[in-house]
Amino acid sequence: MAKKIVAGNWKMHKTLEEAQSLLTEIRGMVRDETKGKCEVVVCPPSIALHSLSRLAEGSQIKVGAQNCHHNEQGAFTGEISASMISSTGASYVITGHSERRQYFAETNDELLLKNRLAIKNGLNVIYCVGETLSQRQNHEHFKIIQEQIEKGVLALDRKEFSQISIAYEPVWAIGTGVTASPIEAQEIHAFIRNLISNHFTSEIADDTAILYGGSVKADNAKELFSQKDIDGGLIGGASLKARDFIEIIHAMEQVL
Numbered sequence: 001m002a003k004k005i006v007a008g009n010w011k012m013h014k015t016l017e018e019a020q021s022l023l024t025e026i027r028g029m030v031r032d033e034t035k036g037k038c039e040v041v042v043c044p045p046s047i048a049l050h051s052l053s054r055l056a057e058g059s060q061i062k063v064g065a066q067n068c069h070h071n072e073q074g075a076f077t078g079e080i081s082a083s084m085i086s087s088t089g090a091s092y093v094i095t096g097h098s099e100r101r102q103y104f105a106e107t108n109d110e111l112l113l114k115n116r117l118a119i120k121n122g123l124n125v126i127y128c129v130g131e132t133l134s135q136r137q138n139h140e141h142f143k144i145i146q147e148q149i150e151k152g153v154l155a156l157d158r159k160e161f162s163q164i165s166i167a168y169e170p171v172w173a174i175g176t177g178v179t180a181s182p183i184e185a186q187e188i189h190a191f192i193r194n195l196i197s198n199h200f201t202s203e204i205a206d207d208t209a210i211l212y213g214g215s216v217k218a219d220n221a222k223e224l225f226s227q228k229d230i231d232g233g234l235i236g237g238a239s240l241k242a243r244d245f246i247e248i249i250h251a252m253e254q255v256l
């Protein structure tokens with residue numbers, strides 16, 4: 001059975017001090033109000049990784065980065081490497097977020113290199129895939145997602161792949177308030193699981209966490225998480241308030 005994960009992507013929000021107080025608030029609520037049945041991950045801006053990893057020690061919260069570079073090291077001003085992330089105490093990294101694909105022109109081939117390096121440095125990867133609105137309207141979404149999955153993660157070997165979780169995030173649902181319906185999301189999640197099963201084995205597919213992301217809120221999370229192939233969520237806006245984020249963790253725990 002796949003691990004259940006609720007991950008918060010804080011994007012470019014929160015100064016160091018604000019990040020520390022949000023984490024402290026979440027840590028208290030996770031300890032007092034949740035049953036510890038799902039993995040809780042927070043992904044702050046990279047300058048807060050070290051401090052938040054320290055603050056999360058001894059709790060069930062894992063800390064992750066939002067991106068890493070596809071080279072081990074070198075003359076890439078402003079970038080951070082997988083080994084640097086790992087050295088902060090963080091244990092996760094998000095790769096291939098649609099904002100990275102769209103604004104920073106990240107390609108599937110580059111993302112495979114990132115994924116390899118992240119894994120080599122002991123990080124768990126949340127690899128994002130998803131179609132744009134026009135791709136869905138042109139009925140290209142299955143093809144686009146298949147390509148993102150095949151090039152980005154199915155080129156890994158089995159051992160590497162065991163550190164991969166996938167997040168399906170339809171671009172038209174991110175930050176828009178529009179969510180994919182639970183049936184639309186389930187259809188894509190089952191499609192992704194099937195791709196993994198055909199390439200590796202059905203056991204490996206069943207063990208892979210496939211998260212949904214895109215306007216997940218406390219009031220729609222339970223219905224999404226009840227779908228057979230949805231193993232959790234990657235949460236943007238609603239992860240910036242401790243109470244909202246905890247309610248989404250509750251929704252996950254209710255369906256377990």
Ligand code: PGA
Pocket residue numbers: 009169173174175176177213214215216234235236237238
């Ligand atoms: P959202 O963002 O929840 O604000 O739609 C999700 C994401 O981009 O990961």
